Amino acid sequence: MADNNQPVLEIEDLSVAYVTPSGLVSAVNDVNLSIYPGEIVGLIGESGSGKSTMAYTIMRLLKGDAIVTKGRVKILGQDIYKMSRKELREFRWDKMSMVFQSAMSALNPVMTVETQIVDALQAHRKGMSYREAVARAEELMDLVRIDRKHLKSYPHELSGGMRQRVVIAIAIALEPSLVIMDEPTTALDVVVQRSILDEIKKIQEQVGFAIMFVSHDFSLVAELASRVAIMYAGRLIEITPSELLHLGEKHHPYTEGLLRAIPELTADEVTIQGIPGYPPDLQDLPSGCAFHPRCPYATDICRQVRPQKLKVEEKLIECHLFSEKEAVEHV
Secondary structure (H helix, E strand, O other), X not given: OOOOOOOOEEEEEEEEEEEEOOEEEEEEEEEEEEEOOOOEEEEEOOOOOOHHHHHHHHOOOOOOOEEEEEEEEEEOOEEHHHOOHHHHHHHEOOOEEEEOOOHHXXXXXXXXXXXXXXXXXXXXXXXXXXXXXXXXXXXXXXXXXXXXXHHHOOHHHOOHHHHHHHHHHHHHOOOOOEEEEEOOOOOOOHHHHHHHHHHHHHHHHHHOOEEEEEEOOHXXXXXXXXXXXXXXOOEEEEEEEHHHOOOOOOOOHHHHHHHHOOOEEOOOOEXXXXXXXXXXXXXXXXXXXXXXXXXXOOOHHHHHOOOOEEEEOOEEEEOOOOOHHHHHHHO
């Protein structure tokens, strides 16, 4: 069992780039983040911000054109990128696992649910008999609230919500310490999405694993997570406790923009206030703070100098609006 005082996940000065004909394109830039046992941390940002790249980097599932250019990723104190392929195969799914965005892509269409769960169990638990593996599969189906009869079903015979629950069941089958969930409910309707999120929270409380929950849905993650990390143009520009995510608090201007973009339901209308402009081209990032072309508070220093992270109250914020003096006063 993991020591609650020691992080399950430690990301240290991590940078990831894609190799293109015109050179390296930075997708993750100088990221530092730790997640502790039993904690749910949300990773938020617009499309192209680097969220999924970071998730795949942690799992060491980057494709051939992506490389780690700097930094370390440690799970339970072990550097993932120093492991041999054999060590990684044994470690992955046993100590860390992932719930992928598309359940249909993650599941084998020609294998029953039972076969897929049993295969995962027996691949990592060499002494486990088929009967023991089936019994564990039945427990997992109970845990994700699917009738055991569906162990004999093929993925196409299940609804979208059921398929996603099966993927979650496989991810937690070996009781890993860290589960990364990469937009696991994006393709589902609101009612099914809510049901699955409730189940994720219940299972996590029962089993006690840590979760990194990757999403572009700010309100959803704020409700599920204890801390939220906000990503923009490959950088973590704010890390904040979720209970402080409201406009009365001091936040990075991008975080403020995301908060304003959450629909406000009134008696007469639905109000949405978007962030002007578009995320930057990672091949041609603006100088200084990458958010400055869209920021209503931008000054000359924002356009010229990249800000450093400062501790402001319980938050870490990368923004020139917050001075060293103000940060020190709140430490």
